[in-house]
Amino acid sequence: MGPQELADIIRAAVNDAVQRGVIALSKAEIPAEIVVERPKNPEHGDWATNIALQIAKKAGMAPREAAEILKPLLAAIDGIDSVEIAGPGFLNIRLSAASQGELARQIVQEGQTFGRGTGLVGQHINVEFISANPTGPLHLGHTRWAAVGDAIARVLEAQGATAAREFYINDRGVQMDKFGASVQAAAQGTPIPEDGYHGEYIKTLAQEVVATHPELMTMTGEEQRVAFREASYEVQLADQKRVLDLFNTHFDVWYSERSLHDSGAVERGFEKLRAEGHVFEDGGAVWLRTTDFGDDKDRVMVKADGELTYFASDTAYYVDKRARGFDLCIYLLGADHHGYVNRLRAVAACAGDNPDENIELLIGQMVKMMKGGEEVRLSKRAGNLITLEDLIDEVGVDAARYSLIRYPVDSPLVLDLDLLISRTNENPVYYVQYAHARIASVVRNAAELGLIPADSLTWDPATYDPSLLVEERESQLLGLLADYPRIIAGAAELREPHRVARFLEEVATGYHRFYDVCRVLPQGDEPVTELNIARLWLCAATRQVIFNGLQLLGVSAPERM
């Protein structure tokens, strides 16, 4: 029995009391969602609900009074050991070991599907992140969303949504020309233009471009300029893809800004916005009246000189995403783009959509990196560039992803490289992975001793007797595991995958605490008992939850470390 079942039971109890007229409440006044949570203090039981506090006022009674009515109804349920009223009117519920332990069986049998939900079934969600210019390597500023964006998509999928990871390639405009000119200059040994790109990578890029396209050096003028730009673009984009692949972030769609213009999507976007009546002309320029929907100024789409603005691409891109069938477009942006939030929401409104339903913009604050007690400075246009690949090289994919995801994105993140490199238990990813490896080792040993097959999916459920798991720490661990589906659902709903990471750390702690006092395998010549087997089920369930959780973060769950 877990929180979901308990919520149903509590709802039934409230309905019952209302029906009998003991609690004066209308059907509509019964809360849609019954909150069942694990109390912070384990002495308060396995699960707690604040339902009595919620309904007391409407029912015209004191919270404790309402609790008194519900208490016997709950206590009578099979599987509930005891119910206590505490504090202002909480109902603290303690489950029987057998009822609570059922969960381990469920987890082991469901395997990798345990924890999945159905809250977002049928939703087509576009998750756009990174969207860097293809004018240089992905750097530290991109890493946060490379990890978090992917984790958000994974968590959404775990709730049944179709989530497309999309990378918008800014391959149009003057930055591309400057980029091409910089590589060209480097290849020819002439000074790089002052407003060009001066990163160290330009030199190696030039070498690679010349090596793969030797014919470029024989070209001249405009032809050569364009050829360098295109060749550099190709190489650089491939490099970004390669590094993201390495980072375990795989995009479903690479959407080129050029293709947006070539495909007629820009015209279609204009038509759509015109039809909705928010386009106007002023001073020779074409504007979108975003101030109709909360933007602080109207935005230019076509400049007086006839050039399209970047904003025009943005609007067309949004309209195009919706036309491709996405119900919701999530944009993951850096803090330096927060000014985009209102205008993009206004774009959605101008396109006739509901900004609260069809578009969502998440802002991630800056990432800083410390090394040797000093901030590692980074600059895309100068040397001393810290790239995503540097980070991977230094700390590995797992540590990098985990430490980037572990914090909510709305506060600035400082990564201490020395700490991440040190590979001690100060780095929580090792703590969690260690727990997984430790369990894997125990199960492995059990299989070698012939206690149970190696693959827990093949275990015979009849061998498991959950009522034997009566130790406090066994119960606490089971309760923690039972909370996993709720954590995942919350992480998806709030777009906060860091909750998964934090939760896994709790599970790891819960396991270590259990392991410390509960012997799993028989010692020496001791005979194999049902308790050994029951604990192995608990181990396997814990391992599965850690595995599933790490999976959602894109972090590996090692069998050995």
Next chain:
RNA sequence: GCCCGCAUAGCUCAGUGGAUAGAGCGUCUGCCUCCGGAGCAGAAGGCCGCAGGUCCGAUUCCUGCUGCGGGCACCA
């Protein structure tokens, strides 16, 4: 000036209205004849930035203030 975010233990940070506010690190003290000690147990350490408001109840929601980070374009 206007907009966004943040402010919680010495440090780095969790905590989507509830009970005695938590973790890691750092400091101090214990625990391996035994399944992985990359672990566990304990101690010390807090006007949850300040002031109001809403609420039975506020670290959490609202307003103002202070401090810190980021942002304002017919740039991309």
